[in-house]
Amino acid sequence: MLKLVSPHIERDDPAPEVSLDSLLERVATADQRAFSELYDRVAPRVLGLIRRLLVDHAQSEEVTQEVFLEIWKTAPRFDTDRGAAMSWILTMAHRRAVDRVRSSQSGHDRDLKIGIRDLEREYDQTSETVEIRIEHERVKKAMGQLTELQRQAISLAYYGGYSHSEIAELLHVPIGTVKTRLRDGMIRLRDEMGVTK
Amino acid sequence: MTRDDEYLSSGAYALNAMTADELRAFEHALAESPELQRETDELSATATLLGLATAPVEPPASLKAALMAKLAETAQDAAASPRASTPPSFAGTEHAEHTEHTEHTETHELSAGEGATVPENDIPSTPEVDPAFADGPSSPAVAKSHARWFTRPMGVLVAAAAAVALFVGGGVVGNALTTSPPATSQDASASSLAQIFSAADVQSTHTSVDGGGQATVVWSNSVGSAAVVAQGMPSLPADKTYEAWYISGSSGVATPAGTFVPGGDATTWHVLSGTLSAGDTIGVTVEPAGGSQTPTTTPILAVSAA
Numbered sequence: 001m002l003k004l005v006s007p008h009i010e011r012d013d014p015a016p017e018v019s020l021d022s023l024l025e026r027v028a029t030a031d032q033r034a035f036s037e038l039y040d041r042v043a044p045r046v047l048g049l050i051r052r053l054l055v056d057h058a059q060s061e062e063v064t065q066e067v068f069l070e071i072w073k074t075a076p077r078f079d080t081d082r083g084a085a086m087s088w089i090l091t092m093a094h095r096r097a098v099d100r101v102r103s104s105q106s107g108h109d110r111d112l113k114i115g116i117r118d119l120e121r122e123y124d125q126t127s128e129t130v131e132i133r134i135e136h137e138r139v140k141k142a143m144g145q146l147t148e149l150q151r152q153a154i155s156l157a158y159y160g161g162y163s164h165s166e167i168a169e170l171l172h173v174p175i176g177t178v179k180t181r182l183r184d185g186m187i188r189l190r191d192e193m194g195v196t197k
Numbered sequence: 198m199t200r201d202d203e204y205l206s207s208g209a210y211a212l213n214a215m216t217a218d219e220l221r222a223f224e225h226a227l228a229e230s231p232e233l234q235r236e237t238d239e240l241s242a243t244a245t246l247l248g249l250a251t252a253p254v255e256p257p258a259s260l261k262a263a264l265m266a267k268l269a270e271t272a273q274d275a276a277a278s279p280r281a282s283t284p285p286s287f288a289g290t291e292h293a294e295h296t297e298h299t300e301h302t303e304t305h306e307l308s309a310g311e312g313a314t315v316p317e318n319d320i321p322s323t324p325e326v327d328p329a330f331a332d333g334p335s336s337p338a339v340a341k342s343h344a345r346w347f348t349r350p351m352g353v354l355v356a357a358a359a360a361v362a363l364f365v366g367g368g369v370v371g372n373a374l375t376t377s378p379p380a381t382s383q384d385a386s387a388s389s390l391a392q393i394f395s396a397a398d399v400q401s402t403h404t405s406v407d408g409g410g411q412a413t414v415v416w417s418n419s420v421g422s423a424a425v426v427a428q429g430m431p432s433l434p435a436d437k438t439y440e441a442w443y444i445s446g447s448s449g450v451a452t453p454a455g456t457f458v459p460g461g462d463a464t465t466w467h468v469l470s471g472t473l474s475a476g477d478t479i480g481v482t483v484e485p486a487g488g489s490q491t492p493t494t495t496p497i498l499a500v501s502a503a
Contacts, residue, residue, distance in 0.1 A: 183208030
């Protein structure tokens with residue numbers, strides 16, 4: 001199981017007694033109450049991430065609903081040995097958002113700036129818990145350790161929803177170069193943030 | 198793809214930056230290389246941290262309400278069995294998984310799943326059973342097949358029964374009615390019940406029934422519907438029936454809302470036919486078999502839906 005360094009990484013709530021993993025296991029048994037609690041705990045994170053990619057609020061809510069229905073539907077397949085619930089959920093949310101962004105907008109139509117928008121600017125307008133702030137600072141600091149080119153490629157891919165071939169086209173570099181930047185950058189982030197298996 | 202290419206793609210994979218075709222090839226490679234799997238898992242966890250770094254956005258309450266209402270109609274997948282190499286479309290495996298799933302259900306008293314002999318035939322026929330990633334989040338290709346979630350009658354019943362258990366507790370039998378109506382009406386009843394339970398303005402009152410038994414009346418003014426969830430109401434002679442009523446708060450006129458046969462000690466429900474208006478009283482009387490147009494006896498249960 002993957003360990004994220006911060007033991008509180010999955011918790012926004014000041015005093016949640018139940019782990020997301022165990023909630024998800026209950027959801028797998030068609031437990032609507034567990035689903036309701038899971039939703040309350042993670043929906044703002046899911047919507048936050050999706051809206052970061054899609055920008056449009058109505059579409060973001062639609063995709064959020066799709067994601068939660070998929071969580072409900074596929075919860076029985078969740079295996080705690082493979083990864084934590086939050087990681088499973090956010091991966092699903094990101095995939096859905098990427099699917100939507102690629103199907104609704106061509107790469108050329110998308111604003112390059114969406115991908116490289118500064119994390120900081122968005123945060124100044126948001127009130128959030130200390131924990132989220134700490135997570136954010138940690139990521140920001142780790143991102144600061146990347147080369148400018150790595151940071152740009154990762155931001156375009158993760159926050160912009162661009163495929164590596166689209167990034168290659170945007171930046172006028174070969175696709176292998178983009179792959180290398182993404183991998184080297186992600187490995188650097190992993191090491192900076194202490195993500196180990 | 199050469200081996201180097203695959204390794205080169207782990208970052209792109211973790212960031213969902215591959216195209217569908219590449220994804221297929223990469224996931225194939227993943228299944229064969231524990232080392233690549235490990236790196237990819239770590240980079241995916243790293244990507245999760247990128248996701249957690251975005252500003253949370255509080256969704257509107259309507260989103261949750263709509264979602265909860267859809268749960269009853271959304272069938273769940275069978276549990277993953279990573280060690281099974283047989284595709285779950287095989288009847289035997291399917292049965293085993295269903296059994297395992299039932300055992301893990303915390304609400305054992307929910308006998309809906311057992312009463313239902315309809316097989317858990319919800320597994321998509323697409324080849325998504327590669328054990329290497331059957332337990333992870335779906336790849337886009339898999340997600341596409343998941344997107345076709347279809348309603349399965351038993352899913353509706355089980356979810357409705359779960360909703361009843363949530364509200365009234367105790368042993369719930371998944372049968373909406375014991376009069377064996379056509380399956381479609383049963384499903385509709387379960388679905389209506391789930392709709393009431395998931396409404397934002399759902400209200401309920403628990404009361405004892407004159408003549409024996411307990412009942413929980415559940416209603417939602419926004420849905421315009423009410424249900425009587427009964428337990429321990431005695432069986433009636435063949436020439437009598439229970440009948441539900443909407444009794445207008447303003448005119449006092451009782452509108453028939455369907456006859457029903459409770460399931461004795463088992464918990465069963467009756468979703469009232471017709472429409473609930475604000476201020477109505479929900480009542481139940483004992484009537485001659487076949488039901489009446491106006492109540493002929495004193496209500497054994499009356500709850501005002503404020």
